[in-house]
Amino acid sequence: xxxxxxAASGLAAVLAAAGLGLLxxxxxxGSDNGKVxxxxxxxxxxxxxxxEEMEKKFNETHDDIELKISSPKDAMTVLxxxxxxxxxxxxxxxxxxxxxxxxxxxxxxxDISDFEGLSSIKQAYLDIDKNLxxxxxxxVYAVPYVANAAGILYNREMFEExxxxxxxxxxxxxxxLDTIQASGQQPLYFGFKDTWTCLAPWxxxxxxxxxxxxxxxxNRGETTFAEEYRELSEKIIQLLPYAQxxxxxxxxxxxxxxxxxxxxxxxxxxxxxxxxxxxxxPEMDIDSFVFPANDNADExxxxxxxxxxxxxxxxxxxxxxxxxxxxxxxxxxxVQIYLNDQNAVPCKEGSFTLxxxxxxxxxxxxxxxxxxxxxxxxxxxxxxxALIQTYLMEGDTDAFLENFDVQWIRYNxxxxxxxxxxxxxxxxx
Amino acid sequence: xKNDRKRTFMMITIPVxxxxxxxxxLPLIKGFMYSFTNFKGYGSYDFVxxxxxxxxxxxxxxxxxxxxxxxxxxxxxxxxNVLSLIMALALNNKIRFKSALRGIYFxxxxxxxxxxGYIFGFIFTYILPAAGKAAGIGxxxxxxxxxxxxxxxxxxxxxxxxxxxxxTIIYISGLQTVPxxxxxxxxxxxxxxxxxxxxxxFPLIMPFFSINMVLCMKNFLMxxxxxxxxxxxxxxxxxxxxxxxxxxxxxxxxxxxFQSANAVLFFVVxxxxxxxQLTVLGxxxxxx
Numbered sequence: 001x002x003x004x005x006x007a008a009s010g011l012a013a014v015l016a017a018a019g020l021g022l023l024x025x026x027x028x029x030g031s032d033n034g035k036v037x038x039x040x041x042x043x044x045x046x047x048x049x050x051x052e053e054m055e056k057k058f059n060e061t062h063d064d065i066e067l068k069i070s071s072p073k074d075a076m077t078v079l080x081x082x083x084x085x086x087x088x089x090x091x092x093x094x095x096x097x098x099x100x101x102x103x104x105x106x107x108x109x110x111d112i113s114d115f116e117g118l119s120s121i122k123q124a125y126l127d128i129d130k131n132l133x134x135x136x137x138x139x140v141y142a143v144p145y146v147a148n149a150a151g152i153l154y155n156r157e158m159f160e161e162x163x164x165x166x167x168x169x170x171x172x173x174x175x176x177l178d179t180i181q182a183s184g185q186q187p188l189y190f191g192f193k194d195t196w197t198c199l200a201p202w203x204x205x206x207x208x209x210x211x212x213x214x215x216x217x218x219n220r221g222e223t224t225f226a227e228e229y230r231e232l233s234e235k236i237i238q239l240l241p242y243a244q245x246x247x248x249x250x251x252x253x254x255x256x257x258x259x260x261x262x263x264x265x266x267x268x269x270x271x272x273x274x275x276x277x278x279x280x281x282p283e284m285d286i287d288s289f290v291f292p293a294n295d296n297a298d299e300x301x302x303x304x305x306x307x308x309x310x311x312x313x314x315x316x317x318x319x320x321x322x323x324x325x326x327x328x329x330x331x332x333x334x335v336q337i338y339l340n341d342q343n344a345v346p347c348k349e350g351s352f353t354l355x356x357x358x359x360x361x362x363x364x365x366x367x368x369x370x371x372x373x374x375x376x377x378x379x380x381x382x383x384x385x386a387l388i389q390t391y392l393m394e395g396d397t398d399a400f401l402e403n404f405d406v407q408w409i410r411y412n413x414x415x416x417x418x419x420x421x422x423x424x425x426x427x428x429x
Numbered sequence: 430x431k432n433d434r435k436r437t438f439m440m441i442t443i444p445v446x447x448x449x450x451x452x453x454x455l456p457l458i459k460g461f462m463y464s465f466t467n468f469k470g471y472g473s474y475d476f477v478x479x480x481x482x483x484x485x486x487x488x489x490x491x492x493x494x495x496x497x498x499x500x501x502x503x504x505x506x507x508x509x510n511v512l513s514l515i516m517a518l519a520l521n522n523k524i525r526f527k528s529a530l531r532g533i534y535f536x537x538x539x540x541x542x543x544x545x546g547y548i549f550g551f552i553f554t555y556i557l558p559a560a561g562k563a564a565g566i567g568x569x570x571x572x573x574x575x576x577x578x579x580x581x582x583x584x585x586x587x588x589x590x591x592x593x594x595x596x597t598i599i600y601i602s603g604l605q606t607v608p609x610x611x612x613x614x615x616x617x618x619x620x621x622x623x624x625x626x627x628x629x630x631f632p633l634i635m636p637f638f639s640i641n642m643v644l645c646m647k648n649f650l651m652x653x654x655x656x657x658x659x660x661x662x663x664x665x666x667x668x669x670x671x672x673x674x675x676x677x678x679x680x681x682x683x684x685x686x687f688q689s690a691n692a693v694l695f696f697v698v699x700x701x702x703x704x705x706q707l708t709v710l711g712x713x714x715x716x717x
Binding site: 076077080081083084102103105106107108192193194195245246247248249250254379380381382383386389390393394410414 | 467469470471472473488554558571572574575576577661662663664665666677678680681682683684685
C-alpha cells in the first residue's frame with residue numbers, strides 16, 4: 001500500500017517535472033544545418049509575396065547562409081514583444097518613423113556606415129533618416145529601401161469624363177470640391193474609423209503649412225504647436241463637408257473599396273493604398289497629385305518618407321552574412337520585384353520604372369522636392385491620430401491646439417530633457 | 430502513514446506552485462519593478478522613482494479609461510445578471526426543447542471574442558444603420574460605433590451577449606440546488622409568482638448571485654478583445670478600457686514602465702473590488 005502510494009507520488013512528480021521541462025524547452029532555439037541563419041522581420045505583410053520570392057531566390061543562390069523572412073501582421077508589436085523577450089531577429093525592415101528614432105536612441109541598431117551599398121542610395125533619403133535621430137548620432141543605422149508618397153489619389157477616368165482640372169492651389173482645390181459636389185458626385189471619402197487615416201490629409205497638408213522640423217523646434221523650446229499648426233488645423237476641418245456622412249463609421253478598407261468602386265472622385269491617402277485599391281478594382285486608372293494646401297504652387301512640397309528600410313540589429317552575431325543579405329536586397333532585380341508588387345518609389349539610384357499612379361508626383365520625386373511625414377516624429381503612445389480624430393469630430397481648434405502642446409510635453413518629457421542637455425553641451429547650431 | 434500522505438500532497442503541490450510562480454508571480458514582480466522605470470520595452474532605461482505613479486493620477490487619458498471601464502463594467506454586470514437570471518428561470522421550467530435551447534443559448538460563450546466583435550462590427554456599421562434609416566428611427570440611422578455617445582453601449586451589448594451564456598448556466602445550476610420541498614412549504618403559505626422568487630428562490634441562490642457578480646464584474650473590468658475588434662478604443666478615444674490602454678501604450682507605444690505602473694494600480698483596484706463584493710454579498714447569503 002505504502003509502496004504503491006510512493007510510486008504514484010513519484011510518478012506524479014516526474015510527470016510534472018517533464019511537463020515543466022517541455023514548457024521551458026519550447027523557448028530555446030532549435031535546428032542547425034551548418035548554415036549561418038539570418039532572420040529578418042519586416043512590417044509589410046501586404047508585400048508577403050514579394051518577400052517570399054526574394055527569400056526563395058536568396059536561398060537558391062547562397063549555400064552558406066539561410067535567410068528566413070517573416071511578415072507578421074502588426075509587426076511593430078511583435079518586434080517590441082520580442083525585444084522585451086531579448087529575442088531580436090538579425091535584420092528588421094521597418095518604416096522611417098518614430099519607432100526607428102526610438103530604436104536608434106535606445107542603442108538597439110548596429111552602425112552600418114561601413115556597408116558599401118549605402119553609396120547607391122539617394123542622398124535625400126539618407127538625410128530623411130538622419131533627421132529622424134533624436135539627437136545627432138555618428139554613423140548610419142538603416143538602409144532606405146523604398147519610399148512612398150502621399151497626397152491625393154484621383155480617379156483619372158472620372159476626371160477626364162467631367163473635364164475636371166488638377167488644382168494647384170488651395171482655392172482651386174476648394175473650387176474643384178464644390179464643382180464635384182454640385183455635379184451630384186462625392187468628392188472625397190474618408191476611412192476615419194481607423195484613426196491613423198486621419199493623419200494622411202494632416203501630413204500631406206503639413207508639408208505646405210508647417211515647418212518640416214516643427215517637432216524638433218518645439219523640443220528645443222523655440223515655438224509651440226498652437227502657433228505652427230493653426231492654419232493646418234483650420235484647413236483640414238474644411239474638408240469634412242466634402243466627404244461622405246459620418247466618416248468615423250468607415251474603416252480604411254471601406255474607404256479603399258468605396259474609392260475603387262468610383263464612389264468618390266478623390267481619396268486623400270498615400271501611394272501605399274494603391275495595391276489595396278487595385279485588389280478591389282484591378283482595372284482602375286488611378287493617378288495622383290500633390291496636396292495643394294497653400295496658395296503658391298511653386299512652394300508646394302511632396303509628402304514622401306521612407307516606407308521601408310532595413311537595419312541590422314546590434315545583437316546580430318554575423319554581420320558579414322547580414323551585409324550579404326542587404327547586398328542581395330539592393331540588387332536591381334530584387335528591388336524591381338518589390339516595386340512591381342507594391343507600386344513603391346525606390347530609394348536606390350538607377351533607372352527603375354515608376355508606377356503610373358505616381359505620374360502626377362513624378363517631377364517632385366525627381367527634383368527631390370520632398371518633406372517627410374510629420375507623424376514620423378510623433379511618439380506612438382501620444383496617439384496624435386486619435387487627437388486629430390477628436391478634433392475633427394468636435395471642431396474646437398483652440399482646445400485641440402492647446403491640448404496638443406500639453407500632451408506633447410507630457411509624452412516627450414524625457415526626450416525634451418535629453419535634447420536640451422545636448423543643446424546645452426554642444427551649443428545650438 | 431500521516432507523513433507519507435503529507436509528502437504525496439507536497440509532491441502534487443510543488444510542481445504546480447513552481448509553474449504558478451514562474452508564469453504568474455515572477456512576471457508580476459518584474460512588472461512591479463518596471464513600474465519604477467521609464468523602460469520603453471527595449472533598450473536602456475533609468476529608474477525614475479515614483480514618477481509613473483504620480484503621473485497616473487494626473488493623466489487625463491488614464492482617468493478617462495478608468496471612468497469608461499467602471500461605467501462599462503457596472504452597466505454590463507447589471508444587464509448580464511438581470512437577463513441571465515431571467516433566462517435561467519425560463520430555461521429551468523418544464524418547457525419543450527429545454528436541453529436544445531440551453532445548448533443554443535450557450536453558443537456565444539464558445540465563439541471567440543474577436544469573431545463576435547467583427548461580426549457585430551459589420552452589423553453596427555452597415556445593417557443597423559440601414560434598418561434604422563428604413564424605419565426612420567433617428568438614433569439608429571448612424572453607426573453606433575462612430576458616435577462617442579453610443580460606442581460604449583455597443584460594446585456593452587456585444588460583451589453582454591457573449592457573457593450571458595456562462596452566467597445563465599451558473600444560475601441554472603443554482604436553481605437546481607433549491608429543494609422542491611421549500612417551494613411546497615411556500616405554496617402552503619401562499620407564495621406564488623414574484624413573492625415566491627423574492628422570498629424563496631433568490632435568497633437560496635444568493636451564493637450563485639455573488640459568484641456571478643464577482644466573475645462578471647471582473648470580466649467586464651478586463652474587457653479587451655471586444656474593444657479591439659469593434660472600435661480599437663475610438664472614436665475619439667472614448668472606448669479605451671484600462672487593459673486596452675495598458676496593452677496599446679505599453680507594448681505598441683513606448684510606455685512599458687508607465688503602463689506597468691498602471692497595471693499594478695489596476696491589479697490593486699480589482700482585488701479591492703472583489704474583496705468588497707465578496708464581503709458585502711457574502712453577508713446576505715442564506716443557509717438552509
